[in-house]
Amino acid sequence: MTNPSSETSSKKIAAGICGILLGALGVHKFILGYTQEGVIMILVTLLGGIVTCGIASFVMGVIGLVEGIIYLTKSDSEFDAVYVTGKKGWF
Template identity: 60%
Template sequence: MESRKDKTAAGLLGIFLGGLGIHKFYLNYTKEGVIMLLVSLLTCGVGATVMGIIGFIEGILYLTKTDEEFQYTYVDGYKGWF
């Protein structure tokens, strides 16, 4: 079992810094975080809008799950997107 991650921290990172994939790095999803970061940077910010929307949606999803569901789905399990 992996270490516990705080769903509130992950959710807020997704909402406010989701365009840069910071919430993915927090959850140890390095590949997904790098993809989000590169899309945002290499498209001169145009892709940041799309990545920001994805991060916002994921942040809301994280916050609406129970602590147990969040831990099971995103920390113990592996669900890189949504």
């Protein structure tokens, strides 16, 4: 049986790194189970990026970067309380 804290820690690390590296595509949202938020991010990045000549994609990238940093700087228990148990979808 997997230890819940190690599962939370691995989700935190995976979501944080993906947020920093692939933030504009919303991969970190899908890792945490936030499908709706992930779809919003990828649509804004792709469709909004076309309409705004990349400005929307840049904004989504910055949001992903900030969220990735936030995820990695929280303790495991705080991350679990806010993003796993509390289901806070944004920031």
